[in-house]
Amino acid sequence: MLEIIRQPWHWSIAGLLIGLTVPTLLLIGNKKFGVSSSLRHLCAMCVPANIPFFQYEWKKEIWNLFFVGGMLIGALIASKFLHNPSNIVVAESTKTVLYQYGITDFSKLMPTQIFNVANIFTLKGFAFFVFGGFLVGFGTRYAGGCTSGHSIMGLSTLQWPSLVATICFMIGGFFSANIIIPFIFKLF
Amino acid sequence: MVNNNLEDVRHQDSICTNEAMVQHPFWHNLKYMAVGIVFGIVFVKAEIISWFRIQEMFRLHSFFMYGVIGTAVVVGMLSVWIIKKFNLKTLSGETVKFEDKSFNKGQIYGALIFGIGWAITGACPGPLFAQIGSGFAVVVITFLSALAGTWVYGYFREKLPH
Numbered sequence: 420m421l422e423i424i425r426q427p428w429h430w431s432i433a434g435l436l437i438g439l440t441v442p443t444l445l446l447i448g449n450k451k452f453g454v455s456s457s458l459r460h461l462c463a464m465c466v467p468a469n470i471p472f473f474q475y476e477w478k479k480e481i482w483n484l485f486f487v488g489g490m491l492i493g494a495l496i497a498s499k500f501l502h503n504p505s506n507i508v509v510a511e512s513t514k515t516v517l518y519q520y521g522i523t524d525f526s527k528l529m530p531t532q533i534f535n536v537a538n539i540f541t542l543k544g545f546a547f548f549v550f551g552g553f554l555v556g557f558g559t560r561y562a563g564g565c566t567s568g569h570s571i572m573g574l575s576t577l578q579w580p581s582l583v584a585t586i587c588f589m590i591g592g593f594f595s596a597n598i599i600i601p602f603i604f605k606l607f
Numbered sequence: 608m609v610n611n612n613l614e615d616v617r618h619q620d621s622i623c624t625n626e627a628m629v630q631h632p633f634w635h636n637l638k639y640m641a642v643g644i645v646f647g648i649v650f651v652k653a654e655i656i657s658w659f660r661i662q663e664m665f666r667l668h669s670f671f672m673y674g675v676i677g678t679a680v681v682v683g684m685l686s687v688w689i690i691k692k693f694n695l696k697t698l699s700g701e702t703v704k705f706e707d708k709s710f711n712k713g714q715i716y717g718a719l720i721f722g723i724g725w726a727i728t729g730a731c732p733g734p735l736f737a738q739i740g741s742g743f744a745v746v747v748i749t750f751l752s753a754l755a756g757t758w759v760y761g762y763f764r765e766k767l768p769h
Binding site: 434442448458471483489495509510512513550555563566581593599 | 631635636637638639640641642643644645646647648649650651652653654655656657658659661662663664665666668669670671672674675676677678679680681682683684686687689690695697698699701703704705707708709710711713714715716717718719720721722723724725726727728729730731732733735736737738739740741742743744745746748749750751752753754755756757758759760761762764765767
């Protein structure tokens with residue numbers, strides 16, 4: 420059994436479990452599935468700075484921080500005890516492209532040639548961590564939600580603005596992966 | 608354009624606000640942590656938090672992520688339909704509330720910006736937490752930067768087109 424769990428899981432299992440998060444959160448406490456709000460709550464908690472957008476009772480939303488804290492713990496458990504020792508299987512066509520950028524290590528979930536501490540003070544690190552992270556935080560809040568809040572919760576409840584947002588997430592992602600990322604690799 | 612009714616400040620630009628009216632003791636939050644733990648395990652074991660999966664998805668080299676998101680949406684829709692159809696109640700007996708989301712242009716501009724960041728970091732906000740949990744310490748920088756991005760949005764919110 421443990422052997423099966425250690426293998427990478429099939430997309431349908433992952434999709435099923437992620438989809439079931441929607442009714443689970445609704446039924447255990449009337450909570451709407453959404454992750455990016457946690458960033459807003461943390462801002463409201465730590466640096467509200469009299470900004471109206473952060474003046475609300477974040478304590479009422481503390482469940483959301485427990486939820487994301489749980490995600491961190493779950494990831495830790497999975498990486499420590501259910502670890503898959505083999506290389507991650509990546510599509511050959513993607514590998515071919517990444518080889519050209521000097522990404523040759525497929526042993527971890529993240530490419531260690533980019534996502535390592537030694538890169539923090541390099542321009543490449545700045546582009547991938549600081550610039551990329553900023554866009555994630557700014558963009559999700561501007562859009563009013565992320566993949567969970569819009570694409571999963573929003574689409575599940577048939578909200579057309581969430582469909583618009585999801586389509587725009589994808590457009591942004593396609594543009595970024597095919598135009599911006601190759602450009603970053605060319606620069607640094 | 609920007610609704611700054613203070614009583615409604617939490618609902619601004621957010622699809623996932625807390626509708627529960629029943630007050631619970633603090634330990635109830637552990638329920639959500641438990642759901643989060645399962646979620647985090649799924650994220651790692653299905654390799655959804657992998658930067659490589661995101662590159663495959665946005666280069667149309669793999670069906671995997673489309674399968675995950677597609678299945679999740681179908682399961683979510685069916686669940687919501689069942690909850691509405693049978694008027695299922697929460698554990699504490701409340702009616703499950705749904706709220707319609709109103710459109711604003713932020714859902715276009717913001718979503719495009721997030722999409723760009725998603726491909727670069729290989730993470731939406733959820734996987735950011737899971738990447739840190741799986742030991743990629745450097746993602747703490749990405750996370751802090753995402754917090755800064757959210758804060759800067761809050762700061763400039765009234766000047767941005769919505």
